[in-house]
Amino acid sequence: MTRLNNSKLLALALLATVFSVPARAEIKIAVVxxxxxxxxxxxxxTAMDAIRAEFTPKQREMENLANSLKSKxxxxxxxxxxxxxxxxxxxxxxxxxxxxxxQQKRAELQDDxxxxxxxxxxxxxxxxxxxxxAYAKAQNFDLVIAxxxxxxxxxxxxxxxxxxAMQAKAPKAPAGAGSAAPKPPAAPAK
Numbered sequence: 133m134t135r136l137n138n139s140k141l142l143a144l145a146l147l148a149t150v151f152s153v154p155a156r157a158e159i160k161i162a163v164v165x166x167x168x169x170x171x172x173x174x175x176x177x178t179a180m181d182a183i184r185a186e187f188t189p190k191q192r193e194m195e196n197l198a199n200s201l202k203s204k205x206x207x208x209x210x211x212x213x214x215x216x217x218x219x220x221x222x223x224x225x226x227x228x229x230x231x232x233x234x235q236q237k238r239a240e241l242q243d244d245x246x247x248x249x250x251x252x253x254x255x256x257x258x259x260x261x262x263x264x265x266a267y268a269k270a271q272n273f274d275l276v277i278a279x280x281x282x283x284x285x286x287x288x289x290x291x292x293x294x295x296x297a298m299q300a301k302a303p304k305a306p307a308g309a310g311s312a313a314p315k316p317p318a319a320p321a322k
Contacts, residue, residue, distance in 0.1 A: 160273045163284040165291040169260050170253075172295055174302035179252040187245055194238055201230045260298075267294050 170176055208215075208223045215223065267290065268276045276290070 159275070160271070161275045161277070161288060162268065162271075162273050162290040163281050163288045164264055164276055164278050164294060165289065166260065166278040168291050169264075169294060169298075170256065173256070173260070173298050175259060175298060176256055178302065179256055183245070183248055183252060186248065187241070190241055190244075194234070194241060197230075197234050197237065201227065201234055204230065260294075263294055263298050263301075264290075267297055 204223070204227055208220070208227065212220055212223075264276060264278075271290075273290075277284075
């Protein structure tokens, strides 16, 4: 038995849909740009703003720890020649321990950020799918295709209509809220 690729499966599904719709003169098919929905929806921007607000203080804390560690290193470089061997050894150990602690905290922050972003994206994807389904049912579409579309005319693209419907349902953003994507925490230094 040969394996069918996604485009062949999509074509077969489309043909099956076309031939299984009884006595209808017209089959309504639409295309939705799922990536655009994720990028442009107010719900996605709100989720990213919430993540940014949650993680910005933690990122600043990491930056402060890194700056403190750099200051200690600079002090050791400056005062090292005048320190006793025991003092130098303790300062080196303190720096190594601090660097290890910072690296561990950065890794934990990155893990927390990734988990939180994945949680919000999962919630957003469920909302997008529900919105597309609701719109398709309300507009009597027989088939809505998202991924795997190589070409479609603008007449088939329902993405703008879904974005408008989602925007109408979105909570109003507070004045002055930014819309830039959050920066993930800095990768641990190696």
